[in-house]
Amino acid sequence: MEDFFTLDLLTRILRVTTPLIFAALGGLICERSGVINIALEGLMLIGAFFAVAGTYWTGNVFAGLLIGMACAMVGALIHAVWSITFRGDQIVVGTAVNLIALGLTAFLVKAIWGAAGGSDRVHSLPKVGSMSILVPVAFALVPVVAFILFRTKQGLRLQACGEHPQAAVSAGIDITRYRYLAVLSSGLLAGLGGAYLSIGNLNYFTLDMTNGRGFIALAAVILGGWSPWGALAAALLFGAAEGVQVQGQSTPGFPISSDLMVAMPYIVTLIAITLFVKTRSGPAGLGTHATTS
Amino acid sequence: MTTASRASAPAVEMRDVRVSFGPVIANDAVSFSVEPGEIHALLGENGAGKTTLMRVLAGLIQPDRGELRIDGSVVTIADPQAARRLGIGMVHQHFMLIPRFTVTENIILGNEGDGSVLDRQSAAREVRKLSEAYGLLIDPNEKVENLTVGLQQRVEILKALYHGSKILILDEPTALLTPQEIEDLYGILNRLKADGTTIIFITHKLKEVAAVSDRVTVIRRGKTVGERITAGTTGQELADLMVGRGVSLTVQRTPATPGRIILSARNVTAKPIHGHTELEIEKLDLRAGEILGVCGVEGNGQAELVEVLSGLRRVQSGVIEVNGKDMSHGDPNEYRAAGLSYIPEDRHHRGLVLDFPLWENVLLGNAQGEPFVHNGLINKRRTQAVTRNLMQEFDVRAPSPNTAARSLSGGNQQKLIIAREMFRDPDVLLAIQPTRGLDVGAIEFVHKELVRVRDAGKAVMLLSFDLDEVLDLSDRIVVMSGYRIAGEFVAGDVTRNQLGLLMGGRTSNESAAD
Numbered sequence: 001m002e003d004f005f006t007l008d009l010l011t012r013i014l015r016v017t018t019p020l021i022f023a024a025l026g027g028l029i030c031e032r033s034g035v036i037n038i039a040l041e042g043l044m045l046i047g048a049f050f051a052v053a054g055t056y057w058t059g060n061v062f063a064g065l066l067i068g069m070a071c072a073m074v075g076a077l078i079h080a081v082w083s084i085t086f087r088g089d090q091i092v093v094g095t096a097v098n099l100i101a102l103g104l105t106a107f108l109v110k111a112i113w114g115a116a117g118g119s120d121r122v123h124s125l126p127k128v129g130s131m132s133i134l135v136p137v138a139f140a141l142v143p144v145v146a147f148i149l150f151r152t153k154q155g156l157r158l159q160a161c162g163e164h165p166q167a168a169v170s171a172g173i174d175i176t177r178y179r180y181l182a183v184l185s186s187g188l189l190a191g192l193g194g195a196y197l198s199i200g201n202l203n204y205f206t207l208d209m210t211n212g213r214g215f216i217a218l219a220a221v222i223l224g225g226w227s228p229w230g231a232l233a234a235a236l237l238f239g240a241a242e243g244v245q246v247q248g249q250s251t252p253g254f255p256i257s258s259d260l261m262v263a264m265p266y267i268v269t270l271i272a273i274t275l276f277v278k279t280r281s282g283p284a285g286l287g288t289h290a291t292t293s
Numbered sequence: 294m295t296t297a298s299r300a301s302a303p304a305v306e307m308r309d310v311r312v313s314f315g316p317v318i319a320n321d322a323v324s325f326s327v328e329p330g331e332i333h334a335l336l337g338e339n340g341a342g343k344t345t346l347m348r349v350l351a352g353l354i355q356p357d358r359g360e361l362r363i364d365g366s367v368v369t370i371a372d373p374q375a376a377r378r379l380g381i382g383m384v385h386q387h388f389m390l391i392p393r394f395t396v397t398e399n400i401i402l403g404n405e406g407d408g409s410v411l412d413r414q415s416a417a418r419e420v421r422k423l424s425e426a427y428g429l430l431i432d433p434n435e436k437v438e439n440l441t442v443g444l445q446q447r448v449e450i451l452k453a454l455y456h457g458s459k460i461l462i463l464d465e466p467t468a469l470l471t472p473q474e475i476e477d478l479y480g481i482l483n484r485l486k487a488d489g490t491t492i493i494f495i496t497h498k499l500k501e502v503a504a505v506s507d508r509v510t511v512i513r514r515g516k517t518v519g520e521r522i523t524a525g526t527t528g529q530e531l532a533d534l535m536v537g538r539g540v541s542l543t544v545q546r547t548p549a550t551p552g553r554i555i556l557s558a559r560n561v562t563a564k565p566i567h568g569h570t571e572l573e574i575e576k577l578d579l580r581a582g583e584i585l586g587v588c589g590v591e592g593n594g595q596a597e598l599v600e601v602l603s604g605l606r607r608v609q610s611g612v613i614e615v616n617g618k619d620m621s622h623g624d625p626n627e628y629r630a631a632g633l634s635y636i637p638e639d640r641h642h643r644g645l646v647l648d649f650p651l652w653e654n655v656l657l658g659n660a661q662g663e664p665f666v667h668n669g670l671i672n673k674r675r676t677q678a679v680t681r682n683l684m685q686e687f688d689v690r691a692p693s694p695n696t697a698a699r700s701l702s703g704g705n706q707q708k709l710i711i712a713r714e715m716f717r718d719p720d721v722l723l724a725i726q727p728t729r730g731l732d733v734g735a736i737e738f739v740h741k742e743l744v745r746v747r748d749a750g751k752a753v754m755l756l757s758f759d760l761d762e763v764l765d766l767s768d769r770i771v772v773m774s775g776y777r778i779a780g781e782f783v784a785g786d787v788t789r790n791q792l793g794l795l796m797g798g799r800t801s802n803e804s805a806a807d
Binding site: 157284 | 353404408
């Protein structure tokens, strides 16, 4: 058992928390603007895939990272057009984006590498110590997002769009613009989270490699009360659950069945949400539009 | 333009303005003019097009045609920002405030100052300075969700002033205020006027026109039908202009002849909807042939009283009898079966299913048996026929019984509810704020109907937050305060003032001494 609580466990936790932080910050910005974003999962997957594909095509891992983020933003743009401009149901649009991402990446993996399960190996992003360079970036983004949201004019306006779109309109705020920017930011950040999974933590893409992390990030947004620091804390909780699970699996003689351990992050998510979420509520105008007359 | 002509130009002038939404024409041939520094009432029934017209000034709606002039210069107001730049601010009926933001954040939104980084402290200082200058005292750092409706309105007014409004439009500003808050508002408006602000006051209440305005423009069915100096006109003239026919403003009624007790409550207690104070009713009787008025400041147990008397809320202890039968633990169905009818406060949520046609709404609560239900099946044709008759008898203006309730005006919706409730030939009618949000013509109808029900020997309980309505219609009055009945009077033995003091929480003895 003394093999269990090691520095290794801590870095493991930081590693698995990182993609959750990226996606959760993206989801938070999006929902604060009043747009429900359950497409985080699909956007992460798009980011993960195109980061690998981009690295494969250009031979440059940073170019790959940018391509991954850009493609996730294109996915987010689809979400924005349908949910904001066409006023489609945001849950349906988000589900569609998730399904498109799953199908598209599976198709392209086969088309590009001819294999059904995953991509070839490419370069991965540089590391600091044993961790990807994106790990400190994720943690550093938390105060940045908090500052933008709570200390700037743009943050105040963004919140107004999410809390009371009609009031924002009557204050002369262009809520369409703010919501588009917010949804695109969520694409960028979820794409970054996805790219971390493929070219940060590993150096290849496998089918459905996000494995529900986008939804867990969304749970972190809600559990964290739509605040960046809260989302960080929630992401760390879920990350810890996953880190313990992975560590447990790789520790010989660990007393809990590995099948049970795999389910643990999800069980922790459910318990945390039941315990803490009741008293919180999201932006009041989430999922609603301003009427035009 | 010379200085002299500028000074004499109206602050706001709208000429031949027309606004349409698809095929619906909301405003047509409107001419409207407001002098600088006056309080100008814009009077009209619900749906007459008052708000739409003012939304044009606020930059929220573009007119099809017509000319807008501000201080004599022709302008186009393309969006709310443009209105702001012209010094036009609008306080909407439904406040445009964000509950989770502080007072300051709400006020500066959209006009936060230079640079990206917010300076909340100096903004809060400015808000405080402004609030002190106009006597609109408020804590700039308080969250709006913690403020009363009256204080939220102050925030809206401050917001307009902060953005430099010289022309302030208030849309039905008294709709949600208590009588005291209304008095405060009048004071604020007069101070603003003294300071040179031009105020447009949208209302459908004649009393308010008289209380606060210098001039009044009446609007009917989207068109301006008259402009008067307030001091030189009468409520009757304005009412006739507004409705387009002669209306009776005072309720005609003969003295009551109270009969037997139909509903009685003794030592009834019940849990509140919010908070911890229990409803405690020692004694309350409703008698045949009498209107009992219930007045009080909202939130003093009225909602609980109504729910208890209609079977919607369980009594903790005590006895309620209807026609001598113990109903203390009855459900709403049993109350209805015992002879109770109920006009709920909120016709949209409790009175009607808005997306149902009228005939299905008539069926609600009446579906236990004949004539609408036969052998467990709804007799649609008969229900429609009954609905058609009721529509005629109660003057419900709608194309047919198959029309959705949603498409009716508030007045016609209320008439349908009254028709349905009276069809049951009840012994007791609970009328909760039956004229809330209705216009003069519909109010006249509802008042006449309540008196008619009384004269037919039924017991009527009228609960209203409009003290004048209670005084006008009631034969007996009880005051609710602190979840109890704070006083009971025969109408005519009590003054408005006495009731007001009791409503404010003074005891019966104290108010008699005043």
